[in-house]
Amino acid sequence: MAIRKIEHIGIMVKDIEASITFYTSVLGLTHKTTTVHTNGIIKLAFLSFPGHEETEIELIQGYNDNLPAEGKVHHLAFTVDDIESELTRIRELQVSLHDTEITTLPNGSRYFFFHGPDGEHLELFQPEKSA
Numbered sequence: 001m002a003i004r005k006i007e008h009i010g011i012m013v014k015d016i017e018a019s020i021t022f023y024t025s026v027l028g029l030t031h032k033t034t035t036v037h038t039n040g041i042i043k044l045a046f047l048s049f050p051g052h053e054e055t056e057i058e059l060i061q062g063y064n065d066n067l068p069a070e071g072k073v074h075h076l077a078f079t080v081d082d083i084e085s086e087l088t089r090i091r092e093l094q095v096s097l098h099d100t101e102i103t104t105l106p107n108g109s110r111y112f113f114f115h116g117p118d119g120e121h122l123e124l125f126q127p128e129k130s131a
Contacts, residue, residue, distance in 0.1 A: 002086070007077040007125040008046065008056040016043050016061035023047050029057060035106060044105075075113065077123035083110045086124045090114055 013019040016034065023029045029047040036043055045059040060074055080086045083102055090097065090112075098113035098121060105111075108128035116122050 002081050003078045003124070004081070005079050006055050007079040007123070007127070008058045009076060010058040010060050010074040010123075012060045012063055012072045012074045014061070016045050016059050019059045019061075020045050020047070023057060023059070032056070033107075038103070038106065075121035075123050077111070077125045080124045080126050083112070083124060083126040087112055090124070 011019075020031050020034070024031055024047065028050065030050050030053075032046045032048055032053070034043060034045040042060060042062040045061075047057045047059070049055070058077070063074065064072075087102060096115040098115055099111075102110050102112050105128075109126065111123050111125040113121050113123050
């Protein structure tokens with residue numbers, strides 16, 4: 001097993017721009033990037049802590065607009081070095097998969113989701129390769 005750290009925590013939001021403003025101005029996070037998912041609907045924004053960019057907050061708009069009043073943490077993601085071997089390992093453990101294939105984002109990052117014992121969404125995430 002090659003999980004290195006918490007990669008990011010995904011939070012579903014109704015208005016990504018308002019949420020970026022909140023997390024940067026109220027909590028002091030740094031907005032790193034915003035991208036549109038490959039499905040053309042979902043927007044993703046990544047924020048980090050100044051001087052500690054290794055863990056991020058991911059804001060997700062367009063996945064589910066029916067959020068409860070208290071908001072919703074969508075998933076917990078862990079960084080891995082080899083996404084293919086991790087998918088194979090998770091399959092061999094007969095863990096319930098949410099995604100049967102690896103998704104590649106426009107920036108080259110790759111991921112898949114699976115379920116924890118109580119149905120929670122967990123993600124293994126291989127960040128884009130640095131040049």
